[in-house]
Amino acid sequence: MNPYSRQSLNEADIQAVLDVLKSDLLTQGEQTELFEQELASYLGAKFVLVFNSATSALFSAYRALNLGGTEVITSPLSFVATANMLLENQAIPVFCDIKIDGNIDENKIESLITPKTRAIVSVDYAGKSVEIDQIYKLAQAYDLALISDSSHSFGGQYQGRKIGTLADVTIFSFHALKPMTTGEGGALVTDSEEIYQKAKLIRSHGVVKKTLWNSDVAHSGFNFRLSEFASALGRSQLKRVDDFIAQREKIARFYDEVFFENPYFDFLPIPVHIKSSRHLYPIFLKQKYWCAKESIFASLLERGLGVQVHYKPIHLLSLYRSYVASPLYCAERFYHAELSIPCHQLMSLEDARKSAENILNLFNTL
Numbered sequence: 001m002n003p004y005s006r007q008s009l010n011e012a013d014i015q016a017v018l019d020v021l022k023s024d025l026l027t028q029g030e031q032t033e034l035f036e037q038e039l040a041s042y043l044g045a046k047f048v049l050v051f052n053s054a055t056s057a058l059f060s061a062y063r064a065l066n067l068g069g070t071e072v073i074t075s076p077l078s079f080v081a082t083a084n085m086l087l088e089n090q091a092i093p094v095f096c097d098i099k100i101d102g103n104i105d106e107n108k109i110e111s112l113i114t115p116k117t118r119a120i121v122s123v124d125y126a127g128k129s130v131e132i133d134q135i136y137k138l139a140q141a142y143d144l145a146l147i148s149d150s151s152h153s154f155g156g157q158y159q160g161r162k163i164g165t166l167a168d169v170t171i172f173s174f175h176a177l178k179p180m181t182t183g184e185g186g187a188l189v190t191d192s193e194e195i196y197q198k199a200k201l202i203r204s205h206g207v208v209k210k211t212l213w214n215s216d217v218a219h220s221g222f223n224f225r226l227s228e229f230a231s232a233l234g235r236s237q238l239k240r241v242d243d244f245i246a247q248r249e250k251i252a253r254f255y256d257e258v259f260f261e262n263p264y265f266d267f268l269p270i271p272v273h274i275k276s277s278r279h280l281y282p283i284f285l286k287q288k289y290w291c292a293k294e295s296i297f298a299s300l301l302e303r304g305l306g307v308q309v310h311y312k313p314i315h316l317l318s319l320y321r322s323y324v325a326s327p328l329y330c331a332e333r334f335y336h337a338e339l340s341i342p343c344h345q346l347m348s349l350e351d352a353r354k355s356a357e358n359i360l361n362l363f364n365t366l
């Protein structure tokens with residue numbers, strides 16, 4: 001089975017982890033600090049905190065921004081953690097419809113702003129940046145915080161600027177299937193010292209060290225720390241991430257060429273001002289195939305293609321049904337149409353050719 005995404009671990013990655021396993025410190029040591037410094041320098045950002053998941057990083061960002069009791073405008077087309085962590089902070093998610101590329105529609109945000117709105121959370125679907133400049137301007141005009149859930153887009157760029165420096169807070173995921181991995185893991189990136197300091201306390205019990213054994217706790221916190229061996233893996237992966245992206249870009253461009261103007265489905269074009277991490281390669285079935293999507297999905301699995309659907313929109317999940325006043329047509333159409341096909345750094349162009357052929361053959365028989 002060729003999965004829609006896969007990690008790539010080489011000997012250097014494995015050795016980096018083994019070295020830490022043989023050392024004295026398994027947690028709270030220099031690997032974590034070095035990983036944070038190297039991430040900050042790769043991204044050109046002031047402050048980076050690594051977490052044991054993007055979910056805990058999201059939680060901490062929302063908590064540091066004090067979003068409890070406020071409304072937060074976000075995308076329905078994300079992994080559920082983006083919205084779950086709002087609920088866990090007692091914030092109210094307000095879902096804004098998306099565009100045909102799966103990203104929040106920057107032109108529909110303003111009409112959802114109320115006196116209770118305090119933040120916007122955008123998601124870089126499939127690794128393609130949102131129109132961040134326009135959204136950032138809007139956030140500034142209404143004094144809202146902009147949080148970018150960039151779990152898909154590590155290493156991506158918008159108009160030549162790295163994702164991670166374009167919002168008030170950016171979140172990355174290092175889950176195994178994301179653009180680079182620490183097994184489980186995530187990062188919070190910000191230029192705000194205040195957000196950084198608050199999130200750092202939330203990450204580790206709220207404990208402020210004083211002298212010797214003396215410490216104090218003024219606000220409670222969690223244990224959201226990343227282990228030393230996971231950090232060491234992250235440092236090693238960071239050296240390879242640009243190669244990963246380049247390989248996924250090759251695969252994606254090959255698909256773009258083969259699938260150009262085929263009668264069955266469309267793909268996601270990436271405009272020149274955006275560098276996508278190509279975390280996912282989504283295809284969008286033409287409407288007449290929507291009814292057959294289940295059987296298409298099952299047949300692709302049978303043919304060894306580990307396809308997936310990203311995502312069932314959050315507002316259609318039972319927990320979230322009460323948070324939507326009117327249907328979100330674009331998100332719902334997107335859900336009918338979308339399938340993610342294999343695109344990852346372990347694939348060769350030959351693998352991509354086989355996968356494309358397999359997919360087109362299947363549609364030919366429908």
Ligand SMILES: *Cc1c(COP(=O)(O)O)cnc(C)c1O
Pocket residue numbers: 052053054055056078079081082123149151152172173174175184185186
């Ligand atoms: C994967 C993902 C998350 C959660 O990341 P974890 O590291 O697994 O907690 C959050 N948001 C989006 C958009 C994701 O894709």
